[in-house]
Amino acid sequence: MSWIDTEIVFLRMEDLNKKFYKIRDVAEFLGVSAATLRYWETEFPDINPSRTPTGIRRYTPADVETLRIIHYLIRVKGLKVEAARQQLKNNRDNISKKLKVISELLDLRSELEMMLKTLTKRK
Numbered sequence: 001m002s003w004i005d006t007e008i009v010f011l012r013m014e015d016l017n018k019k020f021y022k023i024r025d026v027a028e029f030l031g032v033s034a035a036t037l038r039y040w041e042t043e044f045p046d047i048n049p050s051r052t053p054t055g056i057r058r059y060t061p062a063d064v065e066t067l068r069i070i071h072y073l074i075r076v077k078g079l080k081v082e083a084a085r086q087q088l089k090n091n092r093d094n095i096s097k098k099l100k101v102i103s104e105l106l107d108l109r110s111e112l113e114m115m116l117k118t119l120t121k122r123k
Helices: 023-030 034-043 061-076 081-122
Strands: none
Touching: 023 034, 023 061, 034 061, 061 081
């Protein structure tokens, strides 16, 4: 399976324009359940959302970015939680850069496909 065939969540930091996000919003962004996010919170110390007085989780854009990286490592690359934890600890910057490049390539691919459709219609 190539990286193009995988489902990778590409949220850019500029796409995250709110100060905080609820768990249901983050789960929808990432395509996982809220239970999965709660589990990842227990396994990854980098994820520690603040809570309202009523206990509702409030994820910052930085939390969402960390969860996006975790999603990539576990769901796309197929790493076990321990291996993903090590990668996040030791190689976070490189993983973020890789996800950014893949996102830009997929954006470019979409633009090229749109151009191709336009050119095909003109014939």
